[in-house]
Amino acid sequence: MEQGPVNLSEALSSFHALWSPHIIAQINDYDVRIAHVEGEHVWHAHDDTDEFFLVLGGEFNIAIRSDDGDERVVRLQEGDAYVVPKGVSHRPFSPGASILMFEPTGTLSTGDSEEGGIPEGVDKTTGHKLNY
Numbered sequence: 255m256e257q258g259p260v261n262l263s264e265a266l267s268s269f270h271a272l273w274s275p276h277i278i279a280q281i282n283d284y285d286v287r288i289a290h291v292e293g294e295h296v297w298h299a300h301d302d303t304d305e306f307f308l309v310l311g312g313e314f315n316i317a318i319r320s321d322d323g324d325e326r327v328v329r330l331q332e333g334d335a336y337v338v339p340k341g342v343s344h345r346p347f348s349p350g351a352s353i354l355m356f357e358p359t360g361t362l363s364t365g366d367s368e369e370g371g372i373p374e375g376v377d378k379t380t381g382h383k384l385n386y
């Protein structure tokens with residue numbers, strides 16, 4: 255499917271929901287998604303895929319849990335990119351940021367196994383269409 259150019263600033267301005275990824279492009283079997291984030295996401299893991307993050311603005315943190323249960327926090331600023339490997343439990347949190355993600359089409363934002371309830375304001379989705 256041919257698609258015109260997408261301007262990131264305009265795309266980010268076209269929706270305001272938090273933790274609600276919107277798809278700006280598809281490349282082969284992957285989505286490029288953007289989201290506004292603030293507050294805490296849920297601990298989850300993606301069994302079958304790595305997850306790529308790029309911080310477009312603000313500060314974005316990802317708590318990571320190793321196999322032995324140790325937790326650490328990866329702190330990311332605007333311009334930083336990071337990949338959460340498949341199967342690794344993680345919980346994004348942020349004082350406010352916009353991010354870009356790259357992951358296979360159909361990947362659930364809350365992963366294949368999430369811990370506890372999904373916090374209010376966190377969208378369990380495979381990504382929304384961009385409307386602007």
Ligand code: NI
Pocket residue numbers: 298299300305344363364365
């Ligand atoms: Ni994830």
